[in-house]
Amino acid sequence: MIALVWLVPAFPLAAFLVCGLFGRRWLRQATGWIASAAVGASAVVALGVLAEVMGGAERTVVPLYRWIAVGDFSVDVAALVDPLSAVMLVVVTVVSFLIFVYSNGYMAHDHGIHRFFAWLSLFVFAMLILVMADNYLLMFVGWEGVGLCSYLLIGFWFERPEPYYAAKKAFVMNRIGDWGYTIGIITVFLVFGSMNFLDVFRRLEESAPAQGALTLICLALFFGATGKSAQLPLYSWLPDAMEGPTPVSALIHAATMVTSGVYLVARSMPLFAAAGSALAVVALVGTITAIFAATIALVQFDIKRVMAYSTVSQLGYMFLALGVGAPAAAIFHLVTHAFFKALLFLGSGSVIHAMNNEQDMRRMGGLRAKLPVTYWTMVIAGGALAALPPLAGFWSKDEIVGAALTNGYPLLGAVGLLTGGLTAFYITRALWLVFHGQPREPHLYEHAHESRRVMTIPLLALAAGAVLAGAIGIPPDQGFIHSFLAPSVETGATEQAPPLATILTIALGSVVVSVLGIVVSLSMYARGRPDPAAVARAAEGYYRVLVNKYYVDELYDHRFVDAARAFAGAAWAFDIHVIDGLANRFGWALVMGGTVLRRVQTGIVGNYALTIVAGLLFVLFAYGGYAAGVFGR
């Protein structure tokens, strides 16, 4: 099956071509089923690959063809099949399949449905390329491809202005990150002479290059990762990306594209481990982002924005794990997060669909009775997010916090713990506002109805994943996934498993913090003690800052966008006045010259005859002068 690994991206690519070329006229609604079938087939092959890798297959490179061969520089289109990429393949294809099935219901009434599935299929293709690549350059192809599809899909409903602006913002911020990525891979080539992962890691072992170069590479790559994975400072595109259809938010901005940054760092672990300070930066940025985003999520009223900031926060956790030397924990959390966050988004989509595209939670309420399946699956997902045992999120998040505390980062670990509490608080708040209490908009409530089966079945499937996925990581640090991933993400540092008592203590601590968050949240929103509005009034300054998302968007707009606009204005002025001016003056000079020279053509024959005689005069004198030696022989 490993030899067939190229079928995995081939199916979505074929789906993209079919839906794109034939979707508008002939296939229409059928595009959804075709695309879903294609991704389903990919999932089957991916599972087969995973089974074979689990069965003990060696790390394999499956080449397709030689892409670039110029002098010393050669890059192949080849797939690297090892535990890490096998896990990613399965996660991407399985979650994508469920979301594709769901989208058949959600996008059924949209007139652009063929476009949706074409681009979604292209996205899956690009993501798979990213995950399967055996070198940085091919990965970059996938990297750019997912960025492009993100732009296309965020701006899917481009008839309205907001999606268009959001798509542009996402793409530009991605691009800024890509600049970092490009610098990183160019430096990799300059230092190691190759862009191939295996070559680079081998040469890293053989000859230790300069620390400075390594740190540069790692920081540049991480900067690219912050763009893709929405960490500080390039995170603000993700909440705006919620303008896209909910399945897009679920797939791209929860489960797959935003995890490519995590995957990049995990894949480059040998490099990061060798450049010591880079990992510290990763951990720090991840932690700060985690708590930063969690605080904003506390006060948002748009249900999708709550989920978006939650995603940013959880990604911060993954980077924290990578930074403290627990990459297996990061990938573990990536897997569990894919399930429960996708579920949260799809459930939100179900709610939005039921409430006739209303997204403001203040107008919802009491939907528990109307949307039972959605409610229960979202409760499961919310519990996983809040890291309640025995749901999947508990195992993965607890491991991250534990790794931070035991690997010598107590402060980061404590912040992670605190953020866990905030997470529990905001997700409880969101669920309560949507599903419990009195319906705040009666006529919207009247028309709410549960979604069709094509939408609820994926919810149930994802819920099962949210419950069971934790099993691969039990017990902490010694579970299946740790040993499985070890060859891929080895850092070269041997770790001792912490004593059982420590593990239990940390686990207990995180559960307590989560429960505390839930209790406080329920107390505020269910009982009104203290009343949320009163709290907001009392801490008005802080509240306003949080609601306005720390004014980051305004800051960026003022510092960067205005500067860019000024520069563009200056360049435009230069173009108009200097360059065009030069061209215009030149043309004017020619015209003037013509106007002057035209006066020679008087039309009077006598003048022309005179000119002939004058010419004769000139010739005769010239000849005479030459003959007389005046001009020298």
Place this chain on the structure above:
Amino acid sequence: MIVPLGAYIAVSAALFFIGCAGVLVRRNAVVILMCVELMLNAANLALVAFSRKYGAVDERGSVFVVFVFVIAAAEVAVGLAIVLSAYRNRAVIDVDEIHQMSG
């Protein structure tokens, strides 16, 4: 005393440049044509003089003169035709008045 060759050439030159001045100075188109004929005559004289005054007679100069006659006749005929049709159009014979082809 023999008339030197140079005298003939001098006469030819003088007549040629008189004709040239006439072409440049006169405004009546017919008169311009007359002055052109003067110039052609001067050329003929020079040709014949040179053909007869360098030892043996070189009849090629005379042959050339015959052809110059032909050309001159053809030229004056066509020239007058042009002048007449231009006159028919605009009833002016003054070449200074005909300047529609100015730039």
Place this chain on the structure above:
Amino acid sequence: MRFDFVEPLVFAVLSLGVIAAGAAVVLINRITAAALLMAFTFLCMAGMFVLLGAETIAAFQVLIYVGAITVLILYGVMFTKYGDRPYALFFQRQTPLAVVFVASVGIPVALFSFTFTSGTPSPGGGDLPQLATSVFTDFAFPFEVASVLLLAAMVGAIVLTKREGREETPR
């Protein structure tokens, strides 16, 4: 008695006639007078040809120039009316410039021509045999071309002056 003063004398008279008449053509305002003076120039020119011993050429000169071309010019004068204008010469804009140019070229050339000093006497006998032989043997082709040229000029002159739109003759 030595009569070898005759040739230079005749030459002097003829050349005077040529130049004076030529100048008159340029300077005189009345066109008809100018045309007739042009004919006189041609006649004097014919005389000079005879003096050079080219009688055939002289005959041709009289036939073609004095005979045909003068008549053509007179036709031209007849069909065009030159309005009463002030004396043309001094109101021509390019007169001064033209005079300067022409004089500055013409006078040196004329003076230079006096450097040709060989004065071979004209051989006796006509030039007709040699001329005829040359024209019809060595230069037969140019001769034919010249005749075609004449034909073309004739046709061209007719085409140029043809009146368009012939009126219907009343029936």
